[in-house]
Amino acid sequence: MNILVFTKRVPATQEEELRITSEGKRVDLSKIPFKVNDWDNYSVEEAVRIIEKSGGAVTAVSIGDTESDEVLRRAIAMGAKDGFLLERGEILHDPSTRATLMYNFIKKENIPFDAIFTGVQSEDDQFAATGGILAAKLRLPFVSMVIGIDAVEKDHMVVRRELEGGLQERITVTLPCVISIQTGINEPRYVSIMGVRKASKVERKVFNAAQYEENVSSKIEVIQWVYPQKKAGATLLPADIEMACKELLGILKEKGVY
Amino acid sequence: MSYGLVIGEVRKNIFEERNIDAIGLVHLLQKESVLLIPNGHYEIQEGIINLLITVDVEETQFLNPLAMVHVLEKMITAHGKPDMIVFTHSSSGIELASYAAGYFDFPLITDVSGYDTEKKIFYKSYYSDKIFGQFYVTQDETPIITVRSGSFREHVQAKGFSPAHETIDGIPAITNRTFMEYVEEEKGDVDITKAEFLLSIGRGVGNKDEIQHYEELASLLKATLSASRPVIDKQWLPKARQVGTSGKTVKPKVYLAMGISGAFQHIAGMKDADCIIAVNKDPEAPIFQYAHYGIIGDMHKVRDKLKDILKT
């Protein structure tokens, strides 16, 4: 089975205080470390597990600047056979532009695949749309929020989708198809630095994204970035931990739970 | 016809509560509201829809993105392109919206939590709610929007009359993506939705080995232990204990959140708790916006101090 996996390099913004600069036009990411998008890590792991079990190959593709090579090397270290970088300096915010770029690339380069895996969303923009848009453009069946792949056969897969409230639904989807992978589907393997270095020996083909951007134009644009509105907020308990804990226990008693 | 089209989010014969936000956006736009639902008996609030269209398909077919695009095609043929197509930002909403956007080549903005009617700007969160982008639709085309739960319902105004009814039929059967069955999660040892007092731990717990110390604290406090998604994904606690949109929605008397930043999907699962107390070392953590009380500090230190006090 040939699986095409899209993977993205994203800023690690978990604890950061992000600053908006240039009068609201830019978010300053200059000092933020980058990492592989969590969803894509699960996605690559799932694809590699499938081919390890039933044969085939995984190809990793990334859209981004030259630094995105990092996530391709990581995918190769995890077991992908090769990596393609669609190089583009500036970020494309509109998910439909990214999906169209992916579509054009796949068609123009005749990339063979039985399935395309994307992550449900990326940690930075959280649009959760690229996979679905790509699937529709390819006129292929699409299943999102896949939390488990129960069976992989020659012409179809049986997967489970995550719904709300702990409920799941089981879906049969024919191949070729596009699925978006949800976090928690597996436990991604550890990739050692030496492993990533060894992966550097595998060629990662670099393509100039501009070659595939003929009908790619943004339908949406960011006018400005703003900070969220601060609501009234919590009553803060004392800074001294002992006092805060005593007050906390007092609140619990008052509420009748302790 | 100038109208806003809402795709009703339905599941197991329930018309989901968050549809009200999708309808709210259409009301805010001051457009005619048209709601699409499949066959079935759904309880829909009176007087908030102008036109209710029932699609002659069974619920799971309605939720199939490959069928939905045919439904939308029929809709556009019958009534012209809507001014906006609105879905809920949910598991099925996002799936349907993204596929439809790709199929029709319509602009798409997801997880929208605000709209400026004057400037026609949509607010969309970035970096887990740390920054919001003000998005403008540049293409003169029907935009597809998914709305964040809780965002637009205040704009809903009862119209005082019952909606007109129509139907859509002739939707082809889809064979390359089919629903098989629902799968309930394994019933865990505990039902957190029934707990009065939840002690909930998040990513800040850092390490599987710390969990036992929180179990101890929960037991000392007579609280039930629950967790946010990152802890469950790592399988440090069973799924039955997950609070959030993809876990359980809880309404306890007290929700004590430790090391939980307050990602939106988590907040959605607990914001209606009577009393929310948050412990987090990051004073900017979004959870402090929803909490009634807060302690800015290291969760492990607070835990240990609480245990000390409780043990004496």
Added chain:
Amino acid sequence: MIVETKVFTCIQCGKCTGSCPESGKTPFNIRMLMRKRQFQTKIEEGLPWYCSSCGACTIRCPRDVKPSEVIIEIRSSLVENGEIPLALQKALENTFVQKNPWGRARTKRGDWSGKLANTVPHVRETQSKRLLFTCCIQAYDPRCMVIPVNVAHILMKCGVEFGILGEEEACCGNEIRRIGEMGLFEELEEENKTTFKEYGVQEIIALSPHCMNVLKKEYGDMGIKISHYTEILAPLMRDGALSMGGAFNKKVIYHDPCFLGKQNGIFDEPRDILSAIQGIELMEFSRSRENSLCCEGGGGRMFFEVETAYQRNAVVRAQEAFDKGAQVIATSCPFCLMTLEEQAVERGIMVKDISEILMEVVEQ
């Protein structure tokens, strides 16, 4: 760095197991592991992760086998195969992204210096090019953050010029190498060395014995003088550079950290500092100096829990301190501080870093 181990010269004398802090109460038997290595037999999963890198086995071995390095070799293969405890995996991934095992924001690594009244300069702005190397846990953990704040304050009082790197400092890699992630260790080493060179660093004062150890012995010859902060403060106090304002009237028992004591021979300086403080009644553990009992914080043990439950050395240490009537356990390593504190406090004994005791008696 390449360390030559000599597993085939092992005569199975058992001195290693005799000095190992894990032997007897855990399944970990270092002598047997050397045997298994000789015969290339399978090693049970989980076993290699018990080692706390105290180094006692390597110091005692009469045949230069270097068992603690053999453990690192075993762990390296496990790391390359991804067969490591999940908690260690997270620590390594965090270190890769944020340059500290706790995954705390790299951009905030220098924030601790904001607690001082005077600004701490970047080392590039100093004449002496003397660098205070903070250490990951001390940069981020609220309990340990007092150490860099205290030491910085004291150095400023003594007129010792120094600077820091703030967010440009990356994890020293001491624990990373001991976990067996060689590739990551090399990246950290290279990054730090390049940074030191860029700013012309001449001298480094390390706040953690772990950082001092790796910078001094495993980064190669950088032409930079590396010391632990106690090595700097002891002579300063001897020369009267630090005016004492008060007394610390307590029975203080000193715990030698493995990376400061047995591995680097620094036993006297911390004791000299404590002895020079008025009011301290200095006590010794029965196992002290070269025989100090490892707190079990090293070797990656700070980042994960081994599977067996057993009596921790921290309990043994705290109990001995209690039995001897000590009121304070003094130490000079943040890992020792963290691992001993919970057990000590349960017995009514405080654990203090040397800098914390100093701050209580130094003239403000």
